[in-house]
Amino acid sequence: MGRERMKVFPRWLYFLLTVLAVSATYYFSLGLSGFGPLIWIAPIPIIILAFDLSPRTTIVIAFSAFLLGCFTLFSYLAQLMPIGMVIVSLVIPAIAFALAVLTTRYAVLHFNHWSTVFVFPAVWTSYEYLLSVVSPHGTAGSLAYTQIDILPLVQIVSLTGLWGVTFILTLIPASIAVAWHLRRNKRQAVPALVIPLSLGLLILSFGWVRLAQPISGQSIRVGLAATDTTIRYFRTGKSEEALPVVQAYARRINYLAAQGAKVIVLPEKFVGVTPAYANDVYQILMEAARNNQVTVIAGLNRIGTEYSMNAAVVFSPEGQVVAEYNKIHLVPGFESRYQAGTKPAEFSFFSTIAGVAICKDMDFPGLLSQYARDGVGIVFVPAWDFGQDGQWHSRMAIMRGIEGGFAVVRSAQNGLLTVSDHLGRILAEDKSSREADVLLVSDVQPGPGHTFYSMSGDWVAWLNLLFLMLLSTKTLFQTWRTRKVLPADAAVKR
Numbered sequence: 001m002g003r004e005r006m007k008v009f010p011r012w013l014y015f016l017l018t019v020l021a022v023s024a025t026y027y028f029s030l031g032l033s034g035f036g037p038l039i040w041i042a043p044i045p046i047i048i049l050a051f052d053l054s055p056r057t058t059i060v061i062a063f064s065a066f067l068l069g070c071f072t073l074f075s076y077l078a079q080l081m082p083i084g085m086v087i088v089s090l091v092i093p094a095i096a097f098a099l100a101v102l103t104t105r106y107a108v109l110h111f112n113h114w115s116t117v118f119v120f121p122a123v124w125t126s127y128e129y130l131l132s133v134v135s136p137h138g139t140a141g142s143l144a145y146t147q148i149d150i151l152p153l154v155q156i157v158s159l160t161g162l163w164g165v166t167f168i169l170t171l172i173p174a175s176i177a178v179a180w181h182l183r184r185n186k187r188q189a190v191p192a193l194v195i196p197l198s199l200g201l202l203i204l205s206f207g208w209v210r211l212a213q214p215i216s217g218q219s220i221r222v223g224l225a226a227t228d229t230t231i232r233y234f235r236t237g238k239s240e241e242a243l244p245v246v247q248a249y250a251r252r253i254n255y256l257a258a259q260g261a262k263v264i265v266l267p268e269k270f271v272g273v274t275p276a277y278a279n280d281v282y283q284i285l286m287e288a289a290r291n292n293q294v295t296v297i298a299g300l301n302r303i304g305t306e307y308s309m310n311a312a313v314v315f316s317p318e319g320q321v322v323a324e325y326n327k328i329h330l331v332p333g334f335e336s337r338y339q340a341g342t343k344p345a346e347f348s349f350f351s352t353i354a355g356v357a358i359c360k361d362m363d364f365p366g367l368l369s370q371y372a373r374d375g376v377g378i379v380f381v382p383a384w385d386f387g388q389d390g391q392w393h394s395r396m397a398i399m400r401g402i403e404g405g406f407a408v409v410r411s412a413q414n415g416l417l418t419v420s421d422h423l424g425r426i427l428a429e430d431k432s433s434r435e436a437d438v439l440l441v442s443d444v445q446p447g448p449g450h451t452f453y454s455m456s457g458d459w460v461a462w463l464n465l466l467f468l469m470l471l472s473t474k475t476l477f478q479t480w481r482t483r484k485v486l487p488a489d490a491a492v493k494r
């Protein structure tokens with residue numbers, strides 16, 4: 001691929017075919033249920049082509065290819081936000097992709113060194129990290145989630161967090177592209193390809209070893225209940241509508257307890273609760289927990305006051321409220337009149353420390369890392385998905401479990417009920433829409449908590465930012481030296 005290939009086709013046709021190929025690859029891999037392995041090859045043609053293009057053309061082609069690929073999410077995002085915000089959500093990553101390709105082009109052409117393979121992953125990983133810091137959606141846009149089904153690969157997040165997967169996922173295609181460009185210089189091309197591939201193999205080996213380790217500790221039988229038939233009552237302020245919903249969930253608790261469940265998780269905001277009948281709701285759930293000698297985690301929509309609260313209440317086997325958690329990371333727009341929580345919630349049972357989070361909280365590693373540092377072995381998550389994003393959102397929660405070393409029990413209405421261990425293995429799963437009442441029972445062993453990542457933080461992201469700073473410094477220094485030397489050279493020529 002190069003200038004000789006472009007002579008065969010008109011340049012515009014070659015550019016168009018490359019854009020279409022790359023955009024199609026991203027289109028079928030970035031979707032809510034996309035084919036993740038395609039990500040590994042998606043950027044290769046664009047990066048190779050960029051070495052023969054001007055900076056302006058590189059930006060246009062790279063931006064267009066990624067933007068078209070991102071349109072796989074258009075219909076989904078359009079259900080959640082205004083069209084203007086949808087466009088912004090698609091344009092921002094396309095700009096980041098174009099800048100990553102442009103920066104890689106510059107580094108390879110100016111330094112002509114194998115180490116430039118790290119530029120593309122450094123730019124993209126830094127972008128994802130910085131976006132997660134400022135975005136109300138946290139890490140939701142990360143490419144790493146497309147790889148959650150490759151368990152040996154994603155075990156690395158226990159050391160590096162999400163950024164380790166993002167880095168290797170973008171490093172491998174960049175190494176192939178750079179090695180191809182440097183192919184006539186074997187001293188540069190060979191390490192450009194071999195070193196990243198060796199790193200990838202090392203990461204996979206770590207994952208295989210980690211997955212082969214036996215899990216010690218006593219299993220806990222958990223129960224999950226959800227129904228989509230009564231979702232409309234999440235905003236009711238009428239006791240005659242709300243209490244029958246709560247009583248129906250109490251009957252589900254009875255059934256799950258009869259199946260041996262010791263901890264039962266109900267969905268997020270499964271019913272509206274006002275101060276007028278809050279005591280009645282609590283009493284029903286307390287009696288269900290006490291009569292069955294189980295722990296119940298119930299997601300309640302606390303309304304009827306100036307600010308609503310998205311709460312998860314933990315009822316002990318003795319029928320007492322042992323913890324009450326308020327959702328910290330609220331959904332923009334949908335929960336604009338809700339008051340965000342400020343602190344995590346932990347409780348103990350069966351010699352295990354457990355934590356509570358609600359749905360979107362699982363998009364943010366910070367809160368869950370705090371649980372891991374406290375030694376939490378299992379996190380219970382009442383949730384509410386948007387239907388088509390059920391699988392994608394549940395996989396994000398599973399990634400938090402691998403990062404923090406804890407099992408995840410997530411019960412979602414309009415989505416998936418999922419139980420996974422601290423290695424990300426799905427032990428049980430069902431769709432809330434499969435039938436009127438979906439009840440799931442599974443045994444799960446709490447994880448150890450205390451992963452390297454939970455203790456060390458986002459060190460990989462900071463290393464990438466440091467690398468880019470050093471690269472920028474070196475570039476500026478070389479530019480300064482060139483400008484300083486040029487006048488003297490011109491004088492000699494005269």
